[in-house]
Structures are given as structure tokens and as C-alpha cells.
Amino acid sequence: MFTLTAVETEALALSLRVAGLAVAVSLPIGVVLAWLLARKHFPGKILLDGIVHLPLVVPPVVIGYLLLVTMGRQGIVGAWLYETFGIVFAFSWRGAALAAGVMAFPLMVRAMRLSFEAIDPRLEEAARTLGANGVWVFITVTLPLAVPGIITGAILAFARCIGEFGATITFVSNIPGETRTLPLALYTLVQTPDGEAGALRLVVISIVLAFAALLVSEVTARRLKQRETD
Amino acid sequence: MAADNTLTVNVALARHGFAMEASFAAVAGLTALFGRSGAGKTTLANLIAGLERPARGHISIGDRVLFDSESGAWVPPEKRRIGYVFQEGRLFPHLSVRGNLEYAPRFLPAGTARPDFDEIVALLNLRSLLSRRPQRLSGGEKQRVAIGRALLAQPSLLIMDEPLASLDAMHKAEILPYIERLRDEAAVPIVYVSHAISEVVRLADTMVIVDDGRTVASGSVEEIMGCLDLRPLTGRYEAGAVLAVTVRGHDKTFGLTELGFSGRRLWVPAIDAPLGDALRIRIRARDVALSLTEPADTSLLNILPATVREIAETDGPQVEVLLDVDVPLIARITRKSLAALDLRPGKPVYALIKAAAIDRQSLGMGGSRKRRK
Numbered sequence: 257m258f259t260l261t262a263v264e265t266e267a268l269a270l271s272l273r274v275a276g277l278a279v280a281v282s283l284p285i286g287v288v289l290a291w292l293l294a295r296k297h298f299p300g301k302i303l304l305d306g307i308v309h310l311p312l313v314v315p316p317v318v319i320g321y322l323l324l325v326t327m328g329r330q331g332i333v334g335a336w337l338y339e340t341f342g343i344v345f346a347f348s349w350r351g352a353a354l355a356a357g358v359m360a361f362p363l364m365v366r367a368m369r370l371s372f373e374a375i376d377p378r379l380e381e382a383a384r385t386l387g388a389n390g391v392w393v394f395i396t397v398t399l400p401l402a403v404p405g406i407i408t409g410a411i412l413a414f415a416r417c418i419g420e421f422g423a424t425i426t427f428v429s430n431i432p433g434e435t436r437t438l439p440l441a442l443y444t445l446v447q448t449p450d451g452e453a454g455a456l457r458l459v460v461i462s463i464v465l466a467f468a469a470l471l472v473s474e475v476t477a478r479r480l481k482q483r484e485t486d
Numbered sequence: 487m488a489a490d491n492t493l494t495v496n497v498a499l500a501r502h503g504f505a506m507e508a509s510f511a512a513v514a515g516l517t518a519l520f521g522r523s524g525a526g527k528t529t530l531a532n533l534i535a536g537l538e539r540p541a542r543g544h545i546s547i548g549d550r551v552l553f554d555s556e557s558g559a560w561v562p563p564e565k566r567r568i569g570y571v572f573q574e575g576r577l578f579p580h581l582s583v584r585g586n587l588e589y590a591p592r593f594l595p596a597g598t599a600r601p602d603f604d605e606i607v608a609l610l611n612l613r614s615l616l617s618r619r620p621q622r623l624s625g626g627e628k629q630r631v632a633i634g635r636a637l638l639a640q641p642s643l644l645i646m647d648e649p650l651a652s653l654d655a656m657h658k659a660e661i662l663p664y665i666e667r668l669r670d671e672a673a674v675p676i677v678y679v680s681h682a683i684s685e686v687v688r689l690a691d692t693m694v695i696v697d698d699g700r701t702v703a704s705g706s707v708e709e710i711m712g713c714l715d716l717r718p719l720t721g722r723y724e725a726g727a728v729l730a731v732t733v734r735g736h737d738k739t740f741g742l743t744e745l746g747f748s749g750r751r752l753w754v755p756a757i758d759a760p761l762g763d764a765l766r767i768r769i770r771a772r773d774v775a776l777s778l779t780e781p782a783d784t785s786l787l788n789i790l791p792a793t794v795r796e797i798a799e800t801d802g803p804q805v806e807v808l809l810d811v812d813v814p815l816i817a818r819i820t821r822k823s824l825a826a827l828d829l830r831p832g833k834p835v836y837a838l839i840k841a842a843a844i845d846r847q848s849l850g851m852g853g854s855r856k857r858r859k
Contacts, residue, residue, distance in 0.1 A: 381537050382576040383565040386639050387593030396589070400580045 260461075261454075266433055268461060274349055274437055275417035277332040277359030279410055282364060286413075289404060290368035291398070295377075311423075320426025323355055327427075351428035352415040352435045354416035364413035371405020372398070396400040411473035415466050438462055490548040491642050491675050493517075497533055497543035497553075500701075501700025506530065506540075506699040512643075516669045516676040518686040518707075521696035521719070527679045528573075530696060531645050534677065535570050536563035547642055564593070569636030569644040569674070573651050575628040583631050584616040590639035601640045609671065610634045610664055626657035630664060637672065644668075647679040648689060665689060683720060687711070687728055687768045688849065695719050707766065714798040714806055726770035727816045733763045742787075742841065748812040753787040754844040771806055773843035774817035777836045778827055778858035788839040790815075794829050809837055 260268065292298075293305055311319050328346045337343045344349035365450040375398060383393045399406075421439040428435040428442060442458040445451035492513050499506040506526050510517075519527045525793055533536040534545060534552075542555035547568075552561045577586050587607070591600055591647055610630045611806060620628060629649050636644060646665070650658045662685075669689065671855070680686055694704040697719055702772060703710060704797065710716060711728040729752075731745040745752040745765065752767075759765060780789060792815065796808040805824050809815040815837055 350805050376576075378572070378574075378576055379578060381563075382572060383571070383589070385535055385537070385566075385568060385570040386590040386635065387567075388589075389562070389564050392593065397578060397580075402620075 267438050271437040275351045275355040275414050278417045279414050282357045285366045289367045294369045294372035311359045316422025317426050320423035323427040352424050355423040355427045356420040359420050360413035360416035364409040367409035368405050371402045375401045404477050407476050408473050415469035449486045494546050497540035499540045508701045510694045510701050510704045514675050515691035517691035518682040518693040519679045520686050525696045526699040527696050529801045531647050533629045536566050552841030556697050567642045571632050571636050571646040572651050573648040575632040583618050586635050601638050606634050606637050625653045626660045644674045644676045714808045727814050728768045733759050753841045771818035773839040787841040792837045794833045
């Protein structure tokens with residue numbers, strides 16, 4: 257039987273926690289941003305679109321470094337956050353969540369945006385003639401119709417968070433129990449003499465986890481589609 | 487009806503190659519916006535509903551101003567209380583039929599009388615559909631649900647944009663009686679957008695002709711249809727004068743119904759309507775022939791003494807003759823016959839109408855006069 261060692265359990269639990277926090281916090285921002293990009297025209301839209309997609313095209317180390325400069329204890333934003341709210345990102349698992357969330361953000365927004373774009377705006381018009389104002393139209397028509405895409409986006413982002421490496425190690429380093437997620441643990445084992453066996457086990461865990469996420473995403477999307485045609 | 491629900495529209499709009507200049511009023515009953523595709527009927531409907539904004543002008547229902555460019559007044563669509571039945575239904579796919587029907591009432595301002603759900607469900611015969619998903623409905627069922635959903639918003643005006651256009655003949659016939667009931671039973675004025683003259687004749691009290699973004703003419707269906715210079719717009723082949731008639735008797739032996747209008751009599755194939763019922767019939771111009779003498783020994787049942795009022799030339803080999811049989815009647819004859827009979831305004835003639843030419847499609851049931859008594 258495949259039982260996890262204490263170190264493996266620790267890395268896995270940390271990974272799940274980091275990815276969970278990252279997705280939970282970025283989800284509402286992602287939904288609003290995806291809707292804005294899908295439906296609204298405003299000055300600077302192309303620029304915003306570019307910034308959202310940056311983590312997809314820039315080396316992860318660059319993102320990690322930028323986070324370190326801005327969100328670290330000495331960073332402009334980081335210092336302010338620490339002084340105002342007492343929140344510290346540097347070298348903490350929250351920082352790992354931030355790095356993972358930023359890296360996964362474009363994937364999440366893309367999936368959701370496609371989903372918003374696929375909604376027939378004439379349904380929203382119909383809702384308005386029935387007495388719903390802009391906010392209610394969003395809550396009662398737009399959002400429910402976008403749910404399959406939102407779920408897909410969230411799961412993709414979750415899987416991407418689990419796999420985040422470059423930005424994380426650059427920003428919050430590789431601290432056992434605090435920022436050593438699955439990929440970092442794997443990296444550490446690969447660097448250690450005689451670590452191959454342990455590394456292989458982590459590879460299997462990573463693959464199983466990623467595969468499970470994709471499977472859940474696919475099944476959910478299908479379920480929801482089915483429900484709509486029933 | 488206590489509140490004055492007269493719709494007054496006077497709007498102008500210009501955008502990439504399309505200009506609109508429209509002005510009309512719609513009182514109680516059903517007002518048809520009639521015109522060919524691309525004439526701007528849907529744009530006009532959207533302006534009334536508030537889905538599009540006019541460049542300038544004025545829109546009001548009774549004394550409630552919905553748009554006024556001078557005072558800057560603008561009521562957003564969700565506050566207009568205008569029900570809108572779209573051509574494609576636009577039912578919410580994520581809600582059941584019941585969910586669709588229950589969508590609007592929750593947005594009604596507190597203190598407004600709630601519409602009677604069961605009454606509207608019964609009116610449109612929706613009971614058996616309530617738990618279904620919109621995707622599983624036929625085209626006709628979808629439109630019935632869409633009508634019910636709009637009515638449950640307790641509208642002070644109902645817009646129907648070509649609600650039958652996407653349906654086949656069978657489903658059209660299924661929906662028409664519901665629209666008639668709505669017109670006669672629900673006290674909501676209806677603006678009905680259509681390019682099908684048969685629907686307009688059957689359903690409308692008043693019609694407004696829209697052509698190239700402009701409202702060209704408006705008036706009662708009888709008036710407009712009896713107007714020769716509007717004939718290019720009302721359509722040559724299908725169009726004809728519209729008469730308001732009452733059912734005077736049924737001839738069971740021969741399967742005929744006798745209709746009366748201003749002291750005249752008209753035989754048509756049996757109609758299932760009680761004595762005294764008010765109907766409207768369209769007599770297509772191509773079904774009316776003319777004679778200078780009263781024909782004897784003829785199969786024609788309807789021979790009406792008439793006077794020529796006006797003769798309109800057309801591009802083809804035919805002309806249209808406006809006749810006076812106390813009400814307007816239009817005949818289309820060849821130019822050759824026009825010359826042979828030497829027809830001129832003022833000349834007495836006999837209008838000959840084949841009874842068999844007047845079919846179900848030419849009938850408007852439960853016409854305006856019945857409701858106004």
C-alpha cells in the first residue's frame with residue numbers, strides 16, 4: 257500500500273492549503289475581471305488584459321522577483337501591508353499562496369472570460385425588461401450561466417497553484433513546513449544524494465493530484481451542461 | 487380601465503446609414519407596427535422598451551414620461567414596466583418554466599398588486615409545462631411561456647416583436663388564439679410588431695406603417711387597408727380592403743355564413759361564430775371582379791352595387807380600383823378591363839366577390855367593435 261511519510265504529508269497538506277487560499281482569494285477578483293474584459297469597453301482595457309496575462313508569458317522567476325521587491329517586508333506594498341494590517345508575505349505560506357495565485361490568475365481569468373463571452377447578451381436585455389437592474393441581472397442571469405466556466409477556471413487555477421515552483425522559490429524561498437510545497441520538496445529531493453526514490457513518490461503524488469483536478473473539472477462541466485438541457 | 491395607458495412616441499435616431507424619425511400613439515387594444523424587414527420596427531420597439539436610446543424626442547405612457555430629450559428624462563428599461571415578448575422567446579435556459587415565470591414578480595415595487603400567477607398560467611395553458619426546461623419546449627410552447635413571463639411583470643404595456651415569425655404554420659395557428667384572448671381579456675395595451683399582413687388584419691385594431699425608419703401612416707386597420715396610396719407598403723398580392731362585419735346568420739344546408747356590414751350582405755364559407763359576433767374580414771383585391779351590369783345566372787354569391795372612387799396605376803399590367811360600398815373596397819383588374827369598361831371615378835359598378843375566396847386566414851375574430859360596446 258502507498259502510505260505517505262510525514263514529510264510527504266506535510267508537503268501535500270501545505271500545497272493544498274496554499275492552493276486553496278490562492279484560489280479562494282483570487283476567485284472573486286477573477287470573476288469580476290473576466291466579466292469586465294468580456295463585456296465592458298473602457299480605456300486601458302488592452303493594458304489590463306496584458307497585465308493579467310503577464311504571468312503566462314514572463315519567466316516565473318521574474319514574477320517571484322517582482323513580488324519580492326514589491327511585497328517583501330522592505331517592498332513598497334509589503335511594508336505598508338505590514339504596518340497597517342500586520343500582514344507578512346515574505347517567507348511565509350501566505351506568500352507562497354500569493355505567488356501561486358498570481359501565476360495561476362491568467363488561466364483562471366481566461367476560462368471565465370470565455371464563459372462570459374458565450375452568454376447571449378439578449379438574455380440580459382430580457383431580464384432588464386422584466387424589472388431586474390444591472391446588479392440583479394448579473395446575479396440572476398449572467399453569473400448562473402457562467403458557472404460552468406467559473407468552476408473550470410477555479411479548478412485549472414487550483415491545479416496550476418499546486419504545480420507552482422519558480423515564483424514561489426524566488427519569493428518565499430524553500431522553508432520546510434512553511435513554504436516547501438510539493439514541487440519544492442521534489443526539487444529538494446532531486447538535489448539530495450540518494451533522493452531518487454523519494455522524488456519518484458512525489459512525482460506520482462503530483463501527477464495523481466493534477467489528474468484528479470482535471471477530471472473533476474471535466475465531469476463538473478459536463479454535469480452542468482447536462483442539467484441545462486434536461 | 488382606470489389609468490390612461492396611451493403610449494405616445496415621437497423619436498429620432500441616426501446611426502451608421504440608418505435614420506429613424508417615428509411618431510405615433512397607441513391607445514388601448516392592439517396596435518400593429520407593420521412594415522417590411524429592415525424597416526426599423528424592432529429598433530422602434532427597443533426604443534420604447536428602453537433597450538436603445540433615441541437621439542432626441544419623447545416617449546410616454548399616459549402621463550408617465552419615459553424619455554424626453556429636452557428635460558433629459560430617462561427611465562431605464564427595468565423601471566418602465568413594459569413587457570417585451572421577443573421573436574426568439576429569450577427564455578432563461580438555467581431556469582425551469584416556473585422559474586422563468588416567477589422571475590419578474592420579485593422585482594415589483596413593494597405595495598404593487600401581484601399579478602395572479604394561476605390566472606396567467608390558465609390563460610396561456612402552461613400548467614403542464616411548469617417543471618420543464620425551456621430547451622425541451624416546442625417553438626409555440628416557448629412563445630406562450632415568454633408571453634406569460636412578460637405578463638407576470640405586471641406591465642402597463644406589452645410589446646410583441648414578431649412573436650410568430652420563427653414558428654411554422656401549425657404553431658402560428660396554435661398561438662394566435664392566445665394573443666386574441668390576451669387582447670380581449672387582459673387590459674394591457676399591446677404593441678405588435680409584424681411584417682405579415684394576415685396577422686395584422688386578424689389581430690390589430692390600429693396599425694402604424696413603418697417604412698425606412700419612418701412612420702408613414704397610422705389609423706384603424708380598415709382605414710389604412712382601404713387607402714390606395716399605401717398599397718405599395720401594405721403589399722399587393724396578399725392585401726385588400728378590410729371590412730368590419732357582424733355575423734347575421736348561418737346556412738347549415740350549404741355550409742355558409744351570412745355577414746352584414748352597413749346594410750349589405752356577404753356570404754362566406756361557414757364560420758364558427760355566434761350570431762351578432764363582430765368580425766373583421768379582409769377581401770383581397772385580386773378576389774374582387776367588376777361588372778357594369780348586375781350579372782344574372784352566376785355562381786357568384788356576393789354581388790354588391792358600388793361606386794368607383796379612385797383608380798391607381800401600378801407598374802404591371804394591372805390597376806387597382808377603390809370602390810365605395812359605403813365602406814372602402816379594393817378591386818384589382820387588368821388595364822385592358824379598365825379600358826373596356828371605361829371606368830372613371832363616380833361611375834356605378836357591381837363588385838363581384840367569390841364566397842370561396844374568403845378563408846380563415848382573412849378573418850379577425852372578436853374584432854374591435856365587440857370589445858368597445
